[in-house]
Amino acid sequence: MNTFILGFGNEFSSEDPRCPGSLPEGQNNPQVCPYGLYAEQLSGSAFTCPRPTNKRSWLYRILPSVKHKPFIAMSCGDVTENWNEVEPDPNQLRWLPFNIPRPTEKRVDFVTGLHTVCGAGDAKSRNGIGIHIYTCNSSMVDRCFNNSDGDFLIVPQQGEILITTEFGKMMVEPNEICVIQQGMRFSVEVFGETRGYILEVYGAHFELPDLGPIGANGLANPRDFLCPVAWYEDRTVSTGYTVINKYQGKLFACQQDFSPFNVVAWHGNYTPYKYSLDNFMVINCVAFDHADPSIFTVLTAKSTKPGVAIADFVIFPPRWGVADHTFRPPYYHRNCMSEFMGLIKGHYEAKEEGFQPGGASLHSIMTPHGPDTGCFEKNTAAALQPERVADGTMAFMFESSFSMAVTKWGLQTCQRLDKNYYQCWETLRKHFNPKW
Numbered sequence: 001m002n003t004f005i006l007g008f009g010n011e012f013s014s015e016d017p018r019c020p021g022s023l024p025e026g027q028n029n030p031q032v033c034p035y036g037l038y039a040e041q042l043s044g045s046a047f048t049c050p051r052p053t054n055k056r057s058w059l060y061r062i063l064p065s066v067k068h069k070p071f072i073a074m075s076c077g078d079v080t081e082n083w084n085e086v087e088p089d090p091n092q093l094r095w096l097p098f099n100i101p102r103p104t105e106k107r108v109d110f111v112t113g114l115h116t117v118c119g120a121g122d123a124k125s126r127n128g129i130g131i132h133i134y135t136c137n138s139s140m141v142d143r144c145f146n147n148s149d150g151d152f153l154i155v156p157q158q159g160e161i162l163i164t165t166e167f168g169k170m171m172v173e174p175n176e177i178c179v180i181q182q183g184m185r186f187s188v189e190v191f192g193e194t195r196g197y198i199l200e201v202y203g204a205h206f207e208l209p210d211l212g213p214i215g216a217n218g219l220a221n222p223r224d225f226l227c228p229v230a231w232y233e234d235r236t237v238s239t240g241y242t243v244i245n246k247y248q249g250k251l252f253a254c255q256q257d258f259s260p261f262n263v264v265a266w267h268g269n270y271t272p273y274k275y276s277l278d279n280f281m282v283i284n285c286v287a288f289d290h291a292d293p294s295i296f297t298v299l300t301a302k303s304t305k306p307g308v309a310i311a312d313f314v315i316f317p318p319r320w321g322v323a324d325h326t327f328r329p330p331y332y333h334r335n336c337m338s339e340f341m342g343l344i345k346g347h348y349e350a351k352e353e354g355f356q357p358g359g360a361s362l363h364s365i366m367t368p369h370g371p372d373t374g375c376f377e378k379n380t381a382a383a384l385q386p387e388r389v390a391d392g393t394m395a396f397m398f399e400s401s402f403s404m405a406v407t408k409w410g411l412q413t414c415q416r417l418d419k420n421y422y423q424c425w426e427t428l429r430k431h432f433n434p435k436w
Contacts, residue, residue, distance in 0.1 A: 004170075004226035008208060008273070014168070014230040015265035022265040028058045037264055038064045042166075044181055044205060044270040055181075055205060057268025059166060062234055063258055065185070071245055071252040078115040078413070081123055081130065081249025083405035086412070090367055093406065094421040097358030098414060100135045100158070100193040107138040110161075110188035111145050111244055111251075117410040118340065118362060119200075120402035123149035123249050126203030129311050129400050131340055133360075134196050139189040142237050144260055148247040150202040152180045153299065153313055155396060157344050157358050159194030163187070165272045166263045168228030174344055175394055177313070178274040179206055179299070185243065185260045186272070195358050197342045199398045201311050206299040209312075214283060220298045224279040227271045235259040277394055282319045288326050293397065303401060314397040316348070321389040328389070329379050332370030338404045339363045339397055346393025351375065354424060355395075359416070365403045372424035 005012050015022045022037065024030045029039045037060040044055030098115070101108045113136035121128015130150075144164075154161075160173040165186045172178045174196075180186050182205075211218060240255045275298070283295045293314055301310045321328045329349050341348075341361045348355050351372050355361060363369040371379070411417060 003229060005229060006223050006226060008222035008225040009269055011267070011269050012227055012271060013265075013267035016230045016232050019264050022060055023267060024060070033060055035264060037061060040064050042183060042268075042270060044183070055270040057167075057266055057270040059263045060265040061166075062232065062262035062264065065260060067258075068243060068254045068256040071247075071254045074244070074251050074253045076251045077112055078407075078409045079132070079246070079249075079251060080116045080407055080409075081119065082407075083120055085408040086406070089406060089411065090364055092361070092363055092367055092369055092421055094355065094361040094418040095359050095410075095414070095416045096418055097356050098133050098135055098195060098360075098416055100195050101137055102193070103137040108136045109138045109140045109143070110134055110136050110190070111140065111143065112136070114198075115409050115414065116407050117360065118404040118406045120400070120404045121202060123202050126150075127310075128202045129402050129404065130200040130202075131398055131404070132198040132200065134194070134198060136188075136190055136194050137192065140187045142239070143242045143244060144185045144187040146185045146243060146245045147180070147182060147200070148245055149182070149249065150200050151182050151205055151301070153199040153201075153206060154178050154180065154196060155198070155342065155344065156194070156196040157342065158196070159190055159192055161194060161196070162189040162191075163272070164189070164261055165228060166261060167266055167271050168231045170226075170228050170272065170274050172274050175278060176274055176276045177298075178272060180272050181205060181270060184272055187261070197360070197396075197398075199311055199313060201301040204301040204303070204310050206301050206313070209294075209297045209300045218281045218283055219295075220275060220280055225273050225275050227273045230263060230265050232262050232264045233259050234262060277315055277317060280315060280317050282317055284319050284321070285323045285326075288323050290323065290326060290328065290331055293330070293399075305401075308401050310400060310402070312397075312399045314399055316390055316393070316395040316397075318388065318390045318393065320386060322386045324384060326384070327379055328384075329371050329375050332368065334366050334368050335363070336365060336401075338365055338400045338402060339369070340400075340404070341395060341397045344394040344396065346390065346395075348393065348395040349375070349390055351424065354418065354421070361421075362404070362406065370425075373427040376428065
């Protein structure tokens, strides 16, 4: 039995081998489904979207998802869409590794361990972005999560996570990512102290970037994306199963007496998926100058403006650096986009000190940023030989056209903000020589 189906955005189909023939033949919604199942469509796009962007899947389940008690507002914890909690801060921001609660102090699962760091836009108008950190030490038990606002791109940093979805199971490890698209119910099992990053987009789905003159192959290849296969449990939960729904930036919970992971078979092109960052085919400069980081884009969520993204997911993977007479690290920069960076492992080339795995940085729109003093001095004097860059390292960036606001949790409550970040540039000295 294959544990995954390969491909990106394909028309997939899967049925649990315990129930052969559970997918209806020749139609989506028969009068009576095989095995007495219910047919339910999950739409990820408007019915009338053009075929290339039309997303939907048909689920054949033991009980339909409509069978539940009313949703009731619950505590949102540190999840928010209030971008006006605190005054704007245009400074360069860097966070030390976010604290993971110890199980001996407090049991925290994936949902209670969600913390919104920054974002912009509005889930009601379905146009915007949210960036969250998750820190947890316990598995979700008889609880699942459903995001009605948008898609989650999850980047584990410490600890593998086993995600059970309506489509099947996915084990996702650090240096892999997964995407849980809008409306898909999932539960997260952890195996110790666990931490990671989440990019949430409203109103668009992630897709592969256009390759243009690169050609037909390169960057993240479609065949390397993995979609889970059907798996179900027919389980009654007499004490109550909790479905948590993120809706219009708030959290709500309802009760039902059965597991929502009761999908015996499904087909369609709207699914969760995962991807290993080791499979990224890197494009880089082989003559001179430093190429723009857009060449490292794994996935993009496009806006309505051509060439401008709601958010790009960009990585900085191990590669060769060979450019002649060139300052090879990232250049000094002011950008019309917001740049949120995280570090899964290793040491980021432009700031080998201070930027740590499990931490983050935010360089807001038009806020200057670039290599620290040590990086500049070292690389302006280096003998330029072919060299490996970022071995043992994986840094990434969530880049967005939105001007993101930082939450009160991000600026104050988490107490992980590095107040001395600006000092890494303070020792940059003047090299100007008018007689050069």
